[in-house]
Amino acid sequence: MTALSDPHTSSDMIAAHGGRVTRTRVAVLDVLLASQQPLSHDEIGEALRKEGVPHDRVTLYRNLEWLVEQGIAHRMAGDDRVWRFSVVTTSEHEHAHFHCDRCGQLFCLDALTPAFAIALPNGYSMNRAELIVHGACPGCSAPKSGT
C-alpha cells in the first residue's frame, strides 16, 4: 500500500496524475491548496518567492497550465483580464465567484449554485457558466479608518 492510493498531499496528487514531482510544481500546488481565493500567476509567484522557492516565470505558467490540464486546478478570467487559478474542490466547480471591487480579492461562493440553465434560449447549449458577483467583501464592507 503506497501513499499514491490516498493522494492528500500535493506530491501525492501530482504523482497520482502521472506528473513528475518537482520542486516548483509541488510548491505551486501547495500555494493553491493553502489559498482560500483564486490566485493570479503573479500572486503565486510572489508566494513562492516568500517561501524561498526559486522558480522561473515560464515554468510557473507551464505548471499552472499542467494543473489545469490535469483537472487539479481551475482557471478563470477576472475582470482585470488576468488568469486566476484555484484548486478544484467542488466536483464540477459549479459555483459562483465574488470579486471585491475594493480590495480586488476573488472569493468562492459555494453556496451559489447556478439554476439558470432552464432560462437559456432555444438553440443555445450550455457547457458551463461563470457567475461573478461584484461588490464589497465582508472585510471591505466593515468600517475601516485607513484606506
Place this chain on the structure above:
Amino acid sequence: MTALSDPHTSSDMIAAHGGRVTRTRVAVLDVLLASQQPLSHDEIGEALRKEGVPHDRVTLYRNLEWLVEQGIAHRMAGDDRVWRFSVVTTSEHEHAHFHCDRCGQLFCLDALTPAFAIALPNGYSMNRAELIVHGACPGCSAPKSGT
C-alpha cells in the same frame, strides 16, 4: 428645436455628451450600434478598416474608453482576457452573456435576469453581477460540414 434633444444618431449621441464629433468616434459608435454582440477592440478596428475609415490603434482605445466613461458603451472582460464593448441598451445592463466556445462570439441574453442576490452570504454586498454562460451558440450547435 435642434437634433440634440433627440439624440438618435451616433453624432447626436456624442454631441449630447459634450464630446467632439470626430470621424473615428462617430465610426466607432456606429459600429457598436450596428452590432448585436459585444465587440473587441480588434473586431471594431477591423470593421473600421472594412468601412475605409482610417484610424489609429490608440485613438480607438481612447474612444472606447470615452464611450464607457460617458455611459454610452459598456465594457466587459471575456474569457480570453480581451475587453469587449457594446452600447448600453438596457437600463442597467443587468443581463447575462453567452460565450460560444466554438466561434468565440459573445451574445447578450436579455432573458436571463439575475435572481441570485438573495443567496449572497452575510457580509457580502453586491454591486453588480456578471454571468457568462459558456457553450455552443445556435449557429455552432447546428450541424455543419466544415469547421
Place this chain on the structure above:
DNA sequence: TCAGCTAATGCAACAGTGTAGCGTTTAATG
C-alpha cells in the same frame, strides 16, 4: 468667415501578461 482654444488625434515607445523555441537539468525507471 476667421482666429483661438483645446479636445482629440496619430505616432512612437513602453508596460504587463502570456507563449514559443531550445539547450540543459533532473526525476523516474530498470
Place this chain on the structure above:
DNA sequence: CATTAAACGCTACACTGTTGCATTAGCTGA
C-alpha cells in the same frame, strides 16, 4: 548506475492595452 524524456530555465517574442507628446482639427465666439 545508466538511460530517457519530462520538466526546467533562459531568451526572445506576440498580443493587449497605456503613456507622452507634438500636431491636427472640432467647436466657439467675435
